[in-house]
Amino acid sequence: MNSMKKLARKIRYSYRSLPDKKQYVEFFTALLTVPVLLTVIILNLNNLKGNQKANAPTATPEANRPIFVTVAKGSDESPSPTPQNTVCKKGIGPIAISSPEEGDVISESPIQVSINYQQEDFCSVVWAYRINNGRFSDYDDRSIALFNPPKGTINFQLKVKSIVTGEEKILNRTFTYNGSNIDTQNSASTSGN
Numbered sequence: 138m139n140s141m142k143k144l145a146r147k148i149r150y151s152y153r154s155l156p157d158k159k160q161y162v163e164f165f166t167a168l169l170t171v172p173v174l175l176t177v178i179i180l181n182l183n184n185l186k187g188n189q190k191a192n193a194p195t196a197t198p199e200a201n202r203p204i205f206v207t208v209a210k211g212s213d214e215s216p217s218p219t220p221q222n223t224v225c226k227k228g229i230g231p232i233a234i235s236s237p238e239e240g241d242v243i244s245e246s247p248i249q250v251s252i253n254y255q256q257e258d259f260c261s262v263v264w265a266y267r268i269n270n271g272r273f274s275d276y277d278d279r280s281i282a283l284f285n286p287p288k289g290t291i292n293f294q295l296k297v298k299s300i301v302t303g304e305e306k307i308l309n310r311t312f313t314y315n316g317s318n319i320d321t322q323n324s325a326s327t328s329g330n
Contacts, residue, residue: 227302230259234295237312244316250281250293260301267294286314 235253237243254262263276268283269292276298283291295308 225260225301226258227260227299227304229262229297229299229304229306230257231255232262232297232306232308234293234308234310237310239310239312241312243312243314246286246314246316247282247284248286248291248314250283250295250310252281252295260299262297262299264295264297266296268292270294288314288316 232252232254234250236251237248250266252264256262261278263278265273265276266281267273268286273294273296283293290311290313293310293312295310297306297308298304
């Protein structure tokens with residue numbers, strides 16, 4: 138029984154003296170954080186060095202480097218180059234305006250302009266268009282519809298541009314539109330009255 142009392146007193150004394158030993162516990166935890174912080178710093182430095190090596194340009198001759206480009210047809214997004222398994226020929230492949238024909242008289246609006254591009258092994262292209270020497274549209278690879286065109290002779294120009302080389306080619310087509318023009322400002326003002 139005496140030994141039990143001694144043990145109980147010893148436990149009580151150890152428990153009461155714990156706040157006095159707190160400084161040792163804090164010192165030990167502080168010592169353990171130093172290697173952790175050093176490890177984090179070393180890992181971050183290694184990651185930064187690895188990113189710099191990955192972003193550094195490699196000395197590859199321009200002539201030997203293959204070019205991989207495709208453009209998704211009919212998508213709602215702007216054309217952007219994406220990798221493909223085959224190397225394309227630089228330049229613009231066979232392209233033509235298939236409709237309307239030169240000198241056609243058209244009375245329907247919108248005027249559907251069909252572009253026939255045989256890509257084959259050539260790199261992808263985009264095109265911009267303008268009518269009657271106006272401002273060129275943005276480059277795109279989608280079909281073209283001219284809504285509410287001006288009456289009379291229309292000079293349609295299609296500027297084709299290679300995505301890879303930047304080479305440009307301009308195609309011209311002249312046709313006549315004799316349909317009715319819808320004046321959206323007048324129709325809006327009359328419907329508002």
